[in-house]
Amino acid sequence: MTHSASHTQAHHHPPADPRRWAALAVICVAQFMLILDVTVVNVALPDMAADLRLDRATLTWAVTAYTLCFGGLMLLGGRLADALGARRTLLAGLAVFTAASLVTGLAENAPTLLGGRIAQGVGAALLSPAALSIVTTAFHGTERNKALGVWAAIGGSGAAAGVLIGGVLTDGPGWQWVFYVNVPIGLAVLATLPALVPARAPQPARLDIPGALLVTAGTASLIYGLVEAGDSGWGDSATLVPLAGAAVLYAGFAAVERAARAPLMDLGMFTRRPVLAGAFLMLVATALLIAYFFLGSVYLQHVRGFSPLRTGLLFLPMAVATALGAHLAARLVGRVGSRAVAVGGMVIAALGSVPLTRLSDDGSVYTGLLPGFVVASLGLGAVFVTATTTALGMVDHHTAGLASGVVNTFHEVGGSIGVAVVSTIAAAGIDAGTVGGFTDAFTACALAAGVSAxxxxxxxxxxxPQLTGGPHVH
Incomplete structure (x- = not known):
């Protein structure tokens, strides 16, 4: 018996499964697809709009419908993984996601496209928490930290790869392939995973389906109102009614959670300052980063006439900067504390946004847009890490999973809200193909980052923060 095996058994863990690293590799491929689909669509948007004759509102929903369902239903997905078994839930989610990817690629009109994106989000909400559950139960001790490190790296690289792969596929075989590419990969993972992941007995768990539906409907209503404001104005009933509806649905969600015997989200978590701070940072950082991808892609292709591939390549330094910011923050948080890194990251994001407020129809994007994006992304990368470490590193070990679920939810929903807001502010520029609306939207981003600091x-x-080695954000 090796030293590591005797060490493991001394801690009352079951014997390590020899297939666990192979299983991790396959699970990470599945998770990579989910993260990829948050950003891969951004570069394809102008081509999709031209082919399917999509207006600005539909274009915005093509991005937000996915992250909305992914974030809104993720906590329910985690409960289903407990109730039905993680392997079964993961395979079901992957099957839904793969089929939805095929439908979205085949779409010839807006309803099919958006229906496919919603179904992709549902599949992702089932798959991601189940996958994380399998990773955390298959590994123990120092191995678990290594496995979770690999998992976290997939999140960062997936978003970065998305913009480049989106450009390559849109410029090559066409925008449909940003969805088609998931199909063979999804089928391959579906075929190999059952042999690598053992089935475990499900745990009895109550499902808070009303809570999941209310929070998702509330966020959908909020996004609808925000997007509608770009066409109808902020004072119009078409904007105010859905925004008021969102407030009512959120209030209903809070009431259901308080009364539920097994609530989806323990609202008491938000009375804990570290969790509230982590959720706030994650919401704002994701909103800003996904907003930059959305605005940058439409500006570069619609206003400046860049090809999808050239656009994807231009985003690559931004993705590298985000990863670098995260790496630096991971080292700094333990030395100077969460507050200094969070404030510093937001200030850097605000400073990076300033050059973006001075974009023109003909100035060089390499001296104006690109440096601004890179500096802002560096700051936001630092904020992402601080959000996670604050929420998870300053709460008890046994609540780390709950805190992780809250932060993950705000991660996805933040992207939806950010795109909806900037799409509305930039509405005139997006519709007319002029720079005016874009500079207004980037000014709003700079202000948001400054206020958030x-x-x-x-x-x-x-x-x-003292990290417990609990579940990490993706």
Missing amino acids: AVAGGLVPRGK
């Missing part, structure tokens, strides 16, 4: 200074607790 001030809020973080008061909200993020002092001190240095």
Whole structure:
């Protein structure tokens, strides 16, 4: 018996499964597809709009419908993984996601496209928490930290690869292939996974389906109102009614959660300052980053006439900067504390956004747009890590899973809200193909980052987080 095996058994863990690293590799491929689909669509948007005659609102929903369902239903997906077994839930989610990808690629009109994106989001919400559950139960001790490190790296590289792969596929075989590419990969994972992941007995769990539906409907209503404001104005009933509806649905969600015996989200978590701070940072950072991808892609292709591939390549330094910011923050948080890194990251994001407010119809994107994007992304990468470490490193070990679920939800939903807001502010520019609306939207981003830096200074607790090795954000 090796030292590591005797060490493992001394801690009352079951014997390590020899297939666990192969299983991790296959599970990470599945998770990579889900993360890829958040950003891969951005570069394909102008071609999709031209082919399917999509207006600005539909174009916005092509991005947000996926992240909305992914984020809104993720906590329910985690409960289903407990109730039905993680392997079964993962395979079901992957089957739904793969079939939905085929439908979305075949779409010839807006309803089919958006229906496919919604179904992709549902599949992702089932797959991702089940996959993370399998990773955390298959590994123990220092191995678990290594496995979770691989998992976290997939999240960062998936978003980065999305913009480049989106450009290559859209410029090559066509925008449909940003969805078709998931089909053979999904089928391959479906075929190999059952042999690598053992079936485990499901745990009895209550399902809070009303809670999941209310929070998703509330966010959908909020996004609908935000997008509608771009066409009808902020004071029009077409904007105000869905926004009021969102408030009612969120209030209903809060009431259901308080009354439920097994609530989807323990609202008491938000009375814990580290979790509230982590959720806030994650919401704003994701909103800004996905907004930059959305605005940048439409500006470069629609206003400046760039090809999808050239656009994807231009986004690559931005993706590298995000990863670099995350890497630096991971080292700094333990030395200077969460608050300093969070405020610093948001200030850097605000400074990076300033050159974007001065874009023109003919100036060089390599001296204006690109440096601004890279600096802003560096700051946001630091905020992502701080959001996770604050929420998970300053709560008890046994609540780390709950805190992780809250932060993950705000990660996906933040992207939806960010795109909806900037799409509305930039509406005139997107419709007319002029720079005016884009500079307004980037000004709003700069202000949001600046205000968030001030809020973080008061909200993020002092001190240095102690990571428990619990579940991590993707």
